[in-house]
Each structure stands twice: as structure tokens, then as C-alpha cells.
Amino acid sequence: MRRVETDGGVSTADDAESTADPTETDSDSEKLVDVSSSFTVSDDDEGRPQAAETAIETRDLDVYYGDEQALQSVSMEIPERQVTALIGPSGCGKSTFLRCLNRMNDLIDIAHVDGEVRFEGKNIYDEDVDPVALRRRIGMVFQQPNPFPKSIYDNVAFGLEVQDEEVTDETVRRALERAALLEEVDGRLDESGLELSGGQQQRLCIARAIAPDPDVILMDEPASALDPVATSKIEDLIADLSEEYTVIIVTHNMQQAARISDKTAVFLTGGELVEYDDTEDIFENPEHQRVEDYITGKFG
Template identity: 80%
Template sequence: MESTESEPADDHGTSVTARGKDAGGDGATAGPARTILEARDLNVYYGEEQALRDVDIEIPEKGVTAVIGPSGCGKSTFLRCINRMNDLVDAARVEGELLFDGKNVYDDDVDPVALRRKIGMVFQQPNPFPKSIRDNVAYGLKVQGEDVDEETIHQALERAALLEEIDGRLDESGLELSGGQQQRLCIARAIAPDPDVLLMDEPASALDPVATSKIEDLIEDLAEEYTVVIVTHNMQQAARISDKTAVFLTGGELVEFGNTEKIFENPDHDRVEDYITGKFG
């Protein structure tokens, strides 16, 4: 398929230039990363309605994988399958396999609470607890029976690029922080137990451009240590920060998955090209 001459646009009409972290640079090519998450013939139903259809995907460890697609295409459903958040929805039914480090997370002997210690999640709206900043970060550790010390709390806040801004204020309520700071506090809470994977469901969609830029910089930094899977409705954001991109389209179908640069500049499927260029909503 020939690349389109015009660049895709984001929600504000700004052109999208795909670069991904594996694009550009000196052209050096690293070897293939180990697969840490894999879906095999994954189907998800909410009652009689099918939300995901025959999804097969292999997500490499570390780096950023973006999940894009129109509203209602199953992006968030896929994300919530990874750490079994859909278990909390009575009508949800999952068929097929979803492997984390080679183990099907839906096997009977998998403890969902222990799984979520290894696969953390950050939601669209910042949701700090009405507790101190310190207690917010420590919450996940305490729930899982882990020891909590100041070094662990400071380390999580530092990794979340928040420590410097709130140093000396750890006893203040997390609700007193700005929206962007609250989201980074939630990220600190998610990474305090030192997970392997960090799931993010549109983590910057409720934030202003300055806060969004800080979150994007943080995501790229976190990808040095963690596997980050981010759902975003903003194609420009996906092009800026991700290494791999998965495109879900209407009907819960994963239509294409590959290097971000290729997905945005020369996709294999007409439907993906139509979506990227705005011909398909």
C-alpha cells in the first residue's frame, strides 16, 4: 500500500508525525524483545454483546505499546482483560487465553490480587484517595501485606516525577494537588509495588496540555523499567510516545499491530489507513 501524501491529524487538526522510540536516531536496530503479554484467540462478551473478537497479539516487554481505535471498539476492554479488571463486571465473559510471562492469567490457580501486583493500572480520571500523599503511595503496598518505608515511598514518587514538586508535603492530602500532580500520584501508587507491567487507560485525556506533556515524558521514562500499555484516543500522542501500536476497529477486531512508524506511515490494511487519515470514524 502506498503511503498517503497527507499526514493524519489529531483532534485539533494538528498533523501527526509518527516517530516512536524505535524510529529515527542513528538507524541502529535492536534485537527482538521478549514477549511478556500475549493474547490467543481472545474473545470477550458482556452478556450477549461481543466486545472483542478473536484477538491475537504479542506485546514485547519494556517500551510503550499504544492501543488506538474509535470509541466502542474494545480498547479499554482489552486493557482490563490483562489484569482481570473485567472480573468485577458480572456480565463479562472471557474466552481464549491471555498470557502474562507465559502463564494464562485466567487459569484457575491465578490469584487476581497477586496478578494486579505485577500488572498495575492507571485510570482516565485521577483517583487519589482522601488520604495523605504518603498514605496514597503506601496504599497498594499495605493491601498486599508489603513492608512500607520512607525510601520506598520516596522512590515511587521520584520515578513518577513528583517528588521534587511535593518534597516536604507528604502529610498533605493528595486531593490538594493539581490534576496533573494527582495523576502522577496515582502512577506513583501503581508503581510502588514494583510491577512488571503498567496499564494506562487514557491517562492524560482529562489534563491540560502542560500536564499532558509531563505525563508523556514520564511514560517514556517509565518504559525503561516497565512494559507500558496505553489506551489513547489521541493518535498524535500514540505517534509521539509509543514503540508499537495496536489498531482496534469496530466490532472489537484487532486489525493491525506493529511498529508505530509503519502503522502511521504505511499500514498494511486499507481500514487502518482510512482510520489514521480520518476517513473512518
């Protein structure tokens, strides 16, 4: 059984769009979650795996930028500790949806969200939810690797510091190890993060994001700026991470979605979630003609 701690957390690993402002207090963090909640994934009496618990559920989610509607009544249940891919043509609302899940859209003045995003039995858009505390539990990794101009060690330490968590060599090394980077950088943790390759930089950003041990990691096209070898390493890493974390990933790359995800959500133009199912079913036997057309490259 995995007990969900109320003070676990994550940085968004993005200074420009920082969701983990160190100047904001965490005094409201206990308001964020139902402390009695816990998630269990177990076998039933006959040893069959039970369906995964839901990590995040959206209900009738609408998003507007000014008068423009970017998401239309999106309802979906995202399973815990699996990889869920969000795919669809450019401008269909994938990133908008992802940003709703840890209230990053709050940072966009003209964005307006209706509906609910439920995390641990609570609507994260309720007035008493502290978005900074929320983002400690639901972290984010962005398209462009964005390490700070600091040492490898300090980049990871930052992920802990902004969450008011203790920085120790052990926690930093553990995060680097979980991000499959430690072996490559051991012995030179005092070197600049900017001197790493693109793929290593992205794994450093992932280490920074997971250092405070979040529950959910949101990834917005994390490999799109990387070469095939680096992409493959990130894909392997995502598979490993999903044993411990719920991973939700936006990708333009359908083969990537097919390779790494358990569930796939297909958004089509206008911010409509057209189909959401097991990845195998989406790619091999989609219900909707529009989805089949998209998957087979007839449009998008």
C-alpha cells in the same frame, strides 16, 4: 538481566474498582507465576539489540458482555519494556482488551472471556491463578486521577500496604521520584493528595501504582482529563517508565500514540484487531485501507 520476583506487585490505584483488596490473602500468589522464568534483554554477539521479549501474549481472545461480543479473536504479543498503544474509535473494545490483561473484567458480572492471556508462560485465566496476585504484577492507572482523601505520603503507602509490602520513607520517596513528582511535593508529603493539580494527582496515582514495583502498567487514557502541559509531563513520564516497565496504554489521541509508543494496535468497530505493528509503520505505511482511513481521520 532482570530477574522477575514472584512477590513484586502493584495496586490498581483505584479504590472503586480495587483489584487489590487488602482483605484477600496472597497465599496463592506463588501459584501465579512460573518462578523459574526470567526475562533478558541483551545485545547479540555483534552488539545489535535483540528483539524485545514478549511480556504478555493474547491468543484468540474473545470477550462478550452478555450476548454482545466486544472483542473478536484478538491475538497479539506485547513486548516487554516498551510502550504499546491501543487506538481505535469509541466502542471498539480498547478498554475491554486492556482490562482483560489483568482480569479486571472479572469484576463485571456479565463479562465472559474466552481464549488465553499468557503472562510468564501461564494463561492468567487458568483456574489456579489468583487475580489479586496477578494484579500485583500487572497494575492499572485510570482515566480520572483518583487519589484518596489522604496525605500524599499515605496515598503512595496505600499502594504498598494493599500488597502487604513494607512501607518505608525510602520506598514512598522512591515511588514519588520514579513518578516524577517528588521534586514538586518534597517537604509537604503530609498534605492532602486532593490539593494537588490534576496532572500532579495523576502522577501521584502512578506513584501509588508503581510503588510495589510491578512488571506491567496498564493505562486507560491517563492524560485525557489533563491540560497540554500536564499531558506532556505524563508523556515524558511514560517514556521514562518504559525503561523499567512494560507500558500498555489506551489513548484516543493518535498524535499521542505516535509520539510515545513503540508499537500500536488498531482496533476497529466490532472488537477486531485490524493491524498491529511498529508505531512508525502504522502511521506512515499502514497495510490496511481501513487503518489508513482511520489514521487520516476519514472515520472514527
